[in-house]
Amino acid sequence: MRVTTAFNKLLRLPGASVVGVTFGAEGVVVAVRLRRRRSRCSGCGRKAPIHDRSTRRWRHLDLGAQRCLLEGEIRRVRCPECGVKVEEVPFARPGVRHTRDFEDLTAFLAQQASKTVIARLLRIDWATVGRIVERVVEGHLDETRLAGLVMIGVDEVSWRKRHRYLTCVADHIDGGVVWVAEGRSAATLQGFFEELGGDAATIQAVSIDMSAGYEKAVREAIPHAQIAFDPFHVSFVIDVFSRKVVGWQLATNMRTDLVLDALRMARGLRSPGADVALVHHSDRSSMDHPESHGLRGTRDGPFRMRTRIAIYPPCPSKALRASPDQRASPC
Ligand SMILES: [Zn+2]
Numbered sequence: 513m514r515v516t517t518a519f520n521k522l523l524r525l526p527g528a529s530v531v532g533v534t535f536g537a538e539g540v541v542v543a544v545r546l547r548r549r550r551s552r553c554s555g556c557g558r559k560a561p562i563h564d565r566s567t568r569r570w571r572h573l574d575l576g577a578q579r580c581l582l583e584g585e586i587r588r589v590r591c592p593e594c595g596v597k598v599e600e601v602p603f604a605r606p607g608v609r610h611t612r613d614f615e616d617l618t619a620f621l622a623q624q625a626s627k628t629v630i631a632r633l634l635r636i637d638w639a640t641v642g643r644i645v646e647r648v649v650e651g652h653l654d655e656t657r658l659a660g661l662v663m664i665g666v667d668e669v670s671w672r673k674r675h676r677y678l679t680c681v682a683d684h685i686d687g688g689v690v691w692v693a694e695g696r697s698a699a700t701l702q703g704f705f706e707e708l709g710g711d712a713a714t715i716q717a718v719s720i721d722m723s724a725g726y727e728k729a730v731r732e733a734i735p736h737a738q739i740a741f742d743p744f745h746v747s748f749v750i751d752v753f754s755r756k757v758v759g760w761q762l763a764t765n766m767r768t769d770l771v772l773d774a775l776r777m778a779r780g781l782r783s784p785g786a787d788v789a790l791v792h793h794s795d796r797s798s799m800d801h802p803e804s805h806g807l808r809g810t811r812d813g814p815f816r817m818r819t820r821i822a823i824y825p826p827c828p829s830k831a832l833r834a835s836p837d838q839r840a841s842p843c
Contacts, residue, residue: 539579
């Protein structure tokens with residue numbers, strides 16, 4: 513089998529054929545020829561006359577331990593609508609030096625790993641990861657997602673260390689998140705209603721927590737809508753050995769006391785004689801931070817850690833970062 517035939521079968525590039533393969537210091541360079549008769553503008557998709565030609569490279573998915581680069585002639589067109597634009601390429605987004613497959617892989621990984629991990633794994637710049645994710649998300653966003661909303665829910669989620677928040681708006685009908693912005697104030701949610709414009713008239717009901725900011729924004733923007741308050745926050749403590757819930761508490765606000773009450777209940781049930789240790793794994797919630805439990809002495813912010821172990825009697829003063837060896841012998 514010829515090398516070009518093998519690479520055509522291997523890469524299966526849409527709208528392009530492999531015409532040559534070379535192995536060099538930068539990796540495998542695959543020469544490709546676009547299968548097109550008329551050039552089309554990458555801005556609007558219209559057919560347009562050729563302006564000039566040049567050679568371009570696109571980074572593709574790695575082949576084994578080698579980088580794979582596609583190289584081919586690309587033309588710029590004179591579009592009556594968009595001006596001079598690069599032509600449409602089936603295997604890459606307009607004006608981008610990575611193939612769609614490479615960008616889709618990057619965006620998929622970004623759902624699971626940090627930018628630093630992805631940058632090292634794929635051997636690309638840290639900032640490039642962010643730009644690729646933005647492009648892929650933009651391409652997949654449903655432009656009609658804000659039209660015809662009837663029942664929506666507004667809530668906040670914390671991100672990064674310290675108290676940084678995102679306001680998320682969900683469509684209660686299909687369950688999808690339709691809008692996200694940084695912050696959790698009335699002004700943040702006002703931004704959503706401004707983007708919605710006249711489409712806000714279709715909203716009949718909004719569920720929010722007891723945040724005064726959210727309520728103010730909703731009453732000003734859509735006074736006709738019903739507001740359903742979600743007044744409760746719940747904290748559970750689960751015994752990971754028996755998998756039973758050993759402490760719980762309900763409250764109308766997210767204060768430290770909510771977690772403390774649940775922990776007091778768990779301690780009462782699990783270490784009544786104070787001579788049995790309770791190992792507590794908390795999540796990244798700010799309220800679950802060991803300092804919230806009166807366990808001082810840690811310099812890490814609440815969101816830097818993934819898991820912490822706090823030891824209740826007989827070692828109440830320690831707050832240890834979780835690691836395999838510490839888990840084996842916490843004291
Ligand atoms: Zn155009």
